Amino acid sequence: MKLNLTGKTALVLGASRGLGLASAIELGREGANVMIASSNRERHAQALAQLREAGVTNADALVVDVRSQDHAQNAIDDTVARFGALDILVNNAGGPPFGQFQEFDDTAWQNAFELSFLSVARFTRLALPYLRRSGEGRVINIISFSVRHAVQGSILSTSMRMGVVGLAKLLSREAxxxxxxxxxxxxxxxxxxxxxxxxxxxxxxxxxxxxQGLAELADEVPLKRLGRPDELAALVAFLASGRAGYINGTTIQVDGGLGRGML
Ligand SMILES: NC(=O)c1ccc[n+]([C@@H]2O[C@H](COP(=O)([O-])OP(=O)(O)OC[C@H]3O[C@@H](n4cnc5c(N)ncnc54)[C@H](OP(=O)(O)O)[C@@H]3O)[C@@H](O)[C@H]2O)c1
Known part of the structure; x- marks a missing residue:
């Protein structure tokens, strides 16, 4: 299936490594211009080199802490200045720490809120005027299967991701x-x-x-292996494309069957 993202521009947050970088590579391979963003400039050279190795040359990088309002506005402005448009926003970043409820004070909750929820709402709001102009705008939020399957110790993360699920559902009806x-x-x-x-x-x-540790983790998954970042990135690229134009307001798991939720 050809996804044909040539001429589209994607801003991928949290993209110096991991799922964000893999998504940027997949979007770029399908022809999109890609702006990657993350908080640590030192990782950008390596990330851009990985993009080039994958054949993606129309890529650039920005230093962005997704928790900062100024950084968010600059990231949107700089992406549009660099590539002339913004069609695809991938909201992503590292997640909050794991632990038990009693370990987390107000500061921990505030940090989790800013990193994993407010960043999504803010970037999406700032990107919307450009996504509207695109005519085929895309917002893709990378979250966790814990929204469907209770994961021990993920209380900060899951609380925020549930908010993202609600935000995406309601926004999908407006946008x-x-x-x-x-x-x-x-x-x-x-x-x-x-x-x-x-x-x-x-x-x-x-x-x-x-x-041993990796083998034990893999054993929890029905497919008996951990996933590869490119396996999630393939879905991101598909959702970004015109081929997924009628998929809206959904949450799709890429988990090898790990989640035990029925829906
Ligand atoms: N991998 C999994 O199995 C898994 C499972 C469930 C959910 N998730 C969720 O999926 C998302 C991506 O996970 P991952 O595994 O790719 O994580 P990762 O390997 O830790 O990568 C996180 C990326 O986000 C960037 N980042 C971290 N804090 C940031 C900030 N404040 N502003 C901007 N960028 C920031 C990091 O770069 P810098 O540190 O340089 O900024 C890095 O590029 C996370 O929200 C995670 O919780 C992942």
Whole structure:
């Protein structure tokens, strides 16, 4: 299936590595101009090199902390200045810490809100005028399968992601009028730094080797393996395309069957 994103411009947040970078690569491979953004400039050279290796030359990078209102406005303005339009917004960033409810004070909740919910609302609001102009605008939020399957210790993350699900659903009903679709991609266990720094780290703390830890995590998944970032990115690229023009207001899991929810 040809997705034909040539001439489209995508802003992919949290894209110096992991699911964001994989999504940027997939969008670029399908022909889109890609602006990647993340908070640490030092990772950009490597990320852009990975894009080039994948054959994506129409890409650039911005330093953006998604929690900052100024950064958000600048990121939208700079993307439009660089590529002349904005058609596809991929909301993404690292997630809040894992832990039990009693461990988190107001500051932790405020940080999670700014990182995983307010950033999505703000970037989407600032991007909307350009997405309307596109006629085929796309908002794609990378969230977690925990919105359908209770994941122990994910209380900060899941509370915010549930808000994103509500935001996307309601916005899809308003923005559809302008040809804009709004959808969520819910990640299962996909091997990135985030998994290495959380689930795998817990296994190492139990005295397991990395190999044992990864094998135990994989064993939880019906497909008996962790996902690859490109497997989630393929869905992002599809949702960004005209081929997905009638998919709107949904949350789609990419989790190898891990989520036990029936819907
Ligand atoms: N991987 C999984 O299995 C999995 C499962 C469920 C949900 N998710 C969710 O999917 C999303 C992406 O996960 P991932 O595995 O790709 O994470 P990751 O490997 O930790 O990558 C996170 C990316 O976001 C950037 N980032 C972090 N904080 C940022 C900020 N304040 N502003 C801008 N960029 C920021 C990071 O770059 P810098 O640090 O340089 O800014 C990096 O590029 C997260 O929300 C995560 O919770 C992932």
């Amino acid at each position: 559809g009028h302008y040809g804009i679709t709004v959808n969520n991609v819910a990640s299962g266990m996909i091997l990135t730094d985030r998994i290495r720094e959380s689930a795998l780290k817990n296994k190492l703390a139990e005295g397991k080797t990395e190999e």
